[in-house]
Amino acid sequence: MRTAVSIDIGGTHTKLALVSDSGRISHRLTLDTRSSRSIESYLSALFEAIAGLVTQAASENMPAKGIGIGAPACNEHKGTIAHAANLLFKEPFPIRQEVSERFSLPVILLKDSSAAALGEQRHGGAGGMQNFALITLGTGLGSGLICEGKLVRGARGLASEFGHAIVDPGGRECGCGRRGCLETYVSATGIVRTAFALLAERKADSVLRGMSYRDTTAEDLFMAAGQKDPIALEAFERTGKILGLKLNDLVVAFEPEAIFLSGGLARAGELLLEPARKALQEHALHLMRGKVKLLLSELGAHDAALLGAGCTILHQQKEKIS
Amino acid sequence: MRTAVSIDIGGTHTKLALVSDSGRISHRLTLDTRSSRSIESYLSALFEAIAGLVTQAASENMPAKGIGIGAPACNEHKGTIAHAANLLFKEPFPIRQEVSERFSLPVILLKDSSAAALGEQRHGGAGGMQNFALITLGTGLGSGLICEGKLVRGARGLASEFGHAIVDPGGRECGCGRRGCLETYVSATGIVRTAFALLAERKADSVLRGMSYRDTTAEDLFMAAGQKDPIALEAFERTGKILGLKLNDLVVAFEPEAIFLSGGLARAGELLLEPARKALQEHALHLMRGKVKLLLSELGAHDAALLGAGCTILHQQKEKIS
Numbered sequence: 028m029r030t031a032v033s034i035d036i037g038g039t040h041t042k043l044a045l046v047s048d049s050g051r052i053s054h055r056l057t058l059d060t061r062s063s064r065s066i067e068s069y070l071s072a073l074f075e076a077i078a079g080l081v082t083q084a085a086s087e088n089m090p091a092k093g094i095g096i097g098a099p100a101c102n103e104h105k106g107t108i109a110h111a112a113n114l115l116f117k118e119p120f121p122i123r124q125e126v127s128e129r130f131s132l133p134v135i136l137l138k139d140s141s142a143a144a145l146g147e148q149r150h151g152g153a154g155g156m157q158n159f160a161l162i163t164l165g166t167g168l169g170s171g172l173i174c175e176g177k178l179v180r181g182a183r184g185l186a187s188e189f190g191h192a193i194v195d196p197g198g199r200e201c202g203c204g205r206r207g208c209l210e211t212y213v214s215a216t217g218i219v220r221t222a223f224a225l226l227a228e229r230k231a232d233s234v235l236r237g238m239s240y241r242d243t244t245a246e247d248l249f250m251a252a253g254q255k256d257p258i259a260l261e262a263f264e265r266t267g268k269i270l271g272l273k274l275n276d277l278v279v280a281f282e283p284e285a286i287f288l289s290g291g292l293a294r295a296g297e298l299l300l301e302p303a304r305k306a307l308q309e310h311a312l313h314l315m316r317g318k319v320k321l322l323l324s325e326l327g328a329h330d331a332a333l334l335g336a337g338c339t340i341l342h343q344q345k346e347k348i349s
Numbered sequence: 350m351r352t353a354v355s356i357d358i359g360g361t362h363t364k365l366a367l368v369s370d371s372g373r374i375s376h377r378l379t380l381d382t383r384s385s386r387s388i389e390s391y392l393s394a395l396f397e398a399i400a401g402l403v404t405q406a407a408s409e410n411m412p413a414k415g416i417g418i419g420a421p422a423c424n425e426h427k428g429t430i431a432h433a434a435n436l437l438f439k440e441p442f443p444i445r446q447e448v449s450e451r452f453s454l455p456v457i458l459l460k461d462s463s464a465a466a467l468g469e470q471r472h473g474g475a476g477g478m479q480n481f482a483l484i485t486l487g488t489g490l491g492s493g494l495i496c497e498g499k500l501v502r503g504a505r506g507l508a509s510e511f512g513h514a515i516v517d518p519g520g521r522e523c524g525c526g527r528r529g530c531l532e533t534y535v536s537a538t539g540i541v542r543t544a545f546a547l548l549a550e551r552k553a554d555s556v557l558r559g560m561s562y563r564d565t566t567a568e569d570l571f572m573a574a575g576q577k578d579p580i581a582l583e584a585f586e587r588t589g590k591i592l593g594l595k596l597n598d599l600v601v602a603f604e605p606e607a608i609f610l611s612g613g614l615a616r617a618g619e620l621l622l623e624p625a626r627k628a629l630q631e632h633a634l635h636l637m638r639g640k641v642k643l644l645l646s647e648l649g650a651h652d653a654a655l656l657g658a659g660c661t662i663l664h665q666q667k668e669k670i671s
Contacts, residue, residue, distance in 0.1 A: 109636075158504040172602065174501055175496070177496075177498075179497060179603050180497065182478075182480040183604060184604075185636055185637055186603045193632055196594060205632065276514040279508075279514050280509065280510075283503070310527065313432070313525065313526060315507055
């Protein structure tokens, strides 16, 4: 059994673990990404955690063969993180090189959503699929595309930003500085915005009328929907509808076999899937109608990214050896 | 020098030629697609034209090594044409098999826009590019995508229908039976629809006010724009703007190095490119701003498809031999 250190860098948490090529995840660790005040202190905590896992792997007679990193807003060609909306890294930071030099190990850097797509392909529901998309619904909306068997990285390693496809050019303000991006509607934060817009539009009573915007989460909406709260139910309905409509753009361009939903908001399951499937079907070109499956990821959001990043570096090393 | 028979099936014309692997096109022929009343009479004319080219190639001591076909609404995996809006083929017709059996030659069937993208890559402006899109602007809007070096065919060979990405869910009626598809706005027919909508919206005088909808073509708008006709100018402006905005969806998904425009409407050049570039730039994610080139195809619309279909079958045959 071969082992890699795998890291999923997120705006809230940084998850680390040892990953084997058979897909086993062990020795999980979580860092609070937001508690670091500077890049230096974040890296110091990150390096310490990696060192611990490298030592652990060695002590089990399975020395780590490489390090796989999934991160938002990274450039896979250059190995840098930059302009990350929810991270301290604003200027391009050469994380791949820094980690590789520090631990004398090969390092791969992947977009978190791309890592999750690769994880889904290796150990989740996309086994054997040559054309599929994975959409992560967290604070933002991430996308990973596998097209004709290959991960889509783009001309400069900047592809897979479908969260910034524009739904409404004059619409909601986005963290990226533009307006109307898909993730301002379809994400854990987007659905809260929709619920508050509905509080203004509708007269129906709702538990949400007693809550502040700041305190309301997608989880609250999920709980309220479980109590048949009309505003929460309509928020899921509307969110799913926008998702289904916009996924049609991906479908006509790439014709994936399936689209997987992952991340916190995907835990809402049929509440979100049912209106999304309906809209995808309704807006589908007749040739493709009913042919593209919309499914929930078979792996947890973090596990998919950890598995994808870890297994990809192991696979690369294996290819180099053979 | 190796030679193939190459065919570009269009709703108005079917173009045929001999294509060499060095990119030379010779012995061009054109059939009037619309003059055939039945599939049988169309195929009879097509087979006769192919037979003539096969004989011609043999007489020049360069026997045809294969036949490449570009066609709209085809399934590249199955080798069929079906549900073609502007052709007689409504039920799936196994054209690849029929042509192959008739001439005892290997046949490849490609979407016309995919064939054009491959032609642009081999002999046009996309030489060496691993990630690019080609958009054909004719009666409809076709798309060909090359992603990580590979032609995007999709899970069932139905990809590259970006003309049916939805711009406005309640918008213009499309030939496909749905509403608001990109090609109802951005195509040779779409821009005429926009000009007529503008005649209703605006009070400005225009040469178009004396013309019937049926008689007006994109060519008329181009001529009127040359005379500074305000309605024609605004029609190009608005068309380019919608194109640039919608191309952003492709850009965020797969980050092409360039997007090429081809087909009749692309001949308008800067009239269309300038507002399209502006909108693409304006709506671009800041990471990608100014990085994706919007260019005119370096090949004529039919030549690109002929070259792509012909060279691809020659290339496939060569790979099989070696």
